[in-house]
Amino acid sequence: MIKYLYIKEIRQYLYSGKIIFATAVILSLFIINALVCQRNYAQVNELYNQEKLTNQENIRRSCSSFSDLVFIDQQSVKPPSHIAFICDASANKLDDAVTVNAFRLSSLEKLGPDNPYFSSFTAIDWTNIILIVFSFLSISLCYNAFCGERMEGTLKLLLSNFVSRWKVFIAKYLGILSVLAIPLLVGILIHLLVIRIGGKIELDLNDYWLILLFLISSVLFISVNVLLFLFISTATSRPVISLSICLISWLLLQVVIPQIFWTSSKMMIKIPTFSQVSSEDQKQSESLWKSPDYYGGWNGAWAGKAPNENVLKRAALMNALDASNNQIWGDYTQKLFRQTNFAINLCKISPYSLYGFLGATISDNGFTGLKNFYTQSENYRKILYKFLIEKDKADPKSYHLVVNESWSFKGFMSNSSLKFEEFPYFEYKRLSAVKAFTELKWDIFIIIFWSMVLFSIGLIVFVRSDVR
């Protein structure tokens, strides 16, 4: 019986005008996204490759002298995500690069194309198509699923046969979910086909696993939508009332709750301003210069000779300045991360926000991608510093003062040449499907939990409701 009811539901919806119209809109949006994202990817990837080549060229040129290599500033750029079409997550607005050398890591900066005069927009990516179009489509399919039939009297007729209520509920739920899954799957397949034909983005196995993970999460998310609106439909008597409540629920979950939590999280976790951190950095630096433990003076006659006590004290001062700078700005960046993380976690109360951030994590874009990039850049700086110190130690002619002051300390460190191949490069490690799943397991669990709760409530309300 459940199979019969399920097929009946699918047939009923598939032949409706709104599904045909919505499918056409969804497919158009998927195709537009496929075309635009390829262009964007090619543009940003070209810039990334250019920067990579410039960095390599600079390193190759400086390999003849260790002391030149030590002071090279490299521009590390976050490569564009292969699967940015899943979720762009304001990638065009956020920073994407850092300047790194062995001693310091700059704050995050913007390298990719950015037009501050252009009004900010939400990219029409997979996540947004599902978040907006599919959730609206769910409303339009579900709002009168039970109350409409109840009003028309067809529910009474249906239940006058030997059909249990839970079977009717499950058949409706599965029917609507299947109907919604069709444009989703077709849209994604067409999108992937367009990308394959375009040939600008090469997807590897890991990308396909990530796409699968996103697809599963999307079906779960659509299921939450369907169950929420079905529940509202079971609990209301008239389609207009059901639709009004569906609409208000959508507005609350999609716009109001995320906006309120995001905004108020700024007040809950306070961070110092850039100006305060700059002043702190300046004060710290001034106190180090004045500290009796260090020596800030310099005599040109010291160059080329074995370092005396004052040179060693100046080297210690420079190291202390670097350590203090890295500490202050590193802490500040971590505070920014903490505030943003807190805001994101707070917003995850709404399944809509949760799904939006889930899409961003899977596509390795947005805040999560940027945080991964910054953490990797920080680790790279440490690796680079360690590598240079070890190389310097191996040179018996060096005085082993690898210090961040090019004009004074070049003579106190190794001056031998280095093999270009030996030099550690910064290579951004893309998010693996396994890591993505590990990071997102709780988010997926919450979506499943929402589904289960809404399913149970919807079923209980429907079983206990009056069908007349």
Add this chain to the structure above:
Amino acid sequence: MKNFKTLLLNEFMQQIHSFRFVLTLFVTFVVTVVCVYVQVVDFADRQQTYQAEQTKAIDKSKQARIYSEFNVPVFIKPNPLSIFSRGFDEKAGNYANISVFELPELKSSSQKSNPFMEILENFDVINIVEIILSLLALFIVGDVISGERENETLKLVFSNQVSRTEYFLAKYVGSLITLVIPLLMVFLITSLFITFHPLIMLTGLQWLKILLLFFSGFCYLSVFILIGLTISARVFPAAKAIIVCLVVWITTVNIYPNLVNYTVSSLVKIPETHQLTAEIKQLNDEMQKKIDENEKEVPSGPVTCSNCSFGPITSMIFLGNKDFVLRAEKLNALNLPIHFEYQGKINAEKKQFKQQLFHQQKTGSYFLQLLPNFQLYNGSSIIASTDFKSRDIVLHNSLEIFRSNTMDYIKSKDGFGFKFFTPMKPEQLRNDFNDYTKEEKDLYSNYKQPLDISDAPQFYFKYKLKIPVDILFLVVLNAIFISLGIRIFTHARVH
């Protein structure tokens, strides 16, 4: 129109007693209180940072000892109307340093908060009207006519002597008055937050601008009410009418504008920053070549100096041997005009770069002109003076004029000659560095005497009141939808 008043009162009373209206008020109240409170606190933070930074920079500028050190820091005061319409205010720079060596460009000083929090834009007052109130307007009026048709009360109404125009207008005005209540609430809450905040003071002109912003919001809501009524007049049953309203709203407010901007951002290419950097480098190299030629023409002698700094332009010699100082003066006389010429060229390059960025922005706006939400957004930012023209183009032009005045001032003080790089007078110069007395050496190596710049020009900029054409568009849209709605309703079936 004899039944108009009765119909209007009936509609209004029915609306304000409905559960939907209470829900609308509640949602609007919560969103407004949270978003506006955070905006106000954010603004106060910016204001405090602005005051601290301005004081610090002005104090520092007063310590200029020679004209190469002379600078006028210009800080753009945070605009309290950005709480209503953020526009371009936070994106545009808020600080420019006017000096011989710097171009008058607006840079971001440190008033910016967490950049990662920009992933999700905070709602300003206009966003609340644009997104939340417009949806709630459709939600309230979507079934106003179709619901009555469904309940068969429409038939009863027209069995009396009621004209369709009268009925439609009564429904429209009734819904409009109902929705003005949440709109008024949004503006009142914001005004209260602003009035009672000790750091925010509004001028009379700014209050007038707030009234204009309210009027824009009113016109915008009116358009959505008319769209909702027109759909409600045409579509049956009521639930279907609300669904059509939803489709119209999501297309107008979300899908279409985002789709246009997303596509335009990809199709209309903008130049990359490193192209501009390369062009500027090329110009600087060209300038350096000309300066090198001048260096060759002026014979050089022995150099002994203290507290000195030289680049393409000699900017500081507090104490030096006579030949060296005189040579620096001659070279500066030759090089400073070249320096200004190339600054002009670099400025032109930057302007051209900006023009290309504007082109992308303009292309996007061509496709959005007819949308009421675009007109509200654009019009409000123009009224609040947070649009990119007021915040960038006009301000930049004023800064250019101010810089030119500042350079004239330096010239009038003979600041491009000796006084540009040294506090010494020509008669004090010694042929040999060792001829300077110990007192002179001590004095000039720790020279702290500031210039008298009390009569230096001050930057003054005031945002003017502009009535944007977008408001007129909104009024025209209202007129179009009233005619369309009445026409559709006149031809619609009542049962």
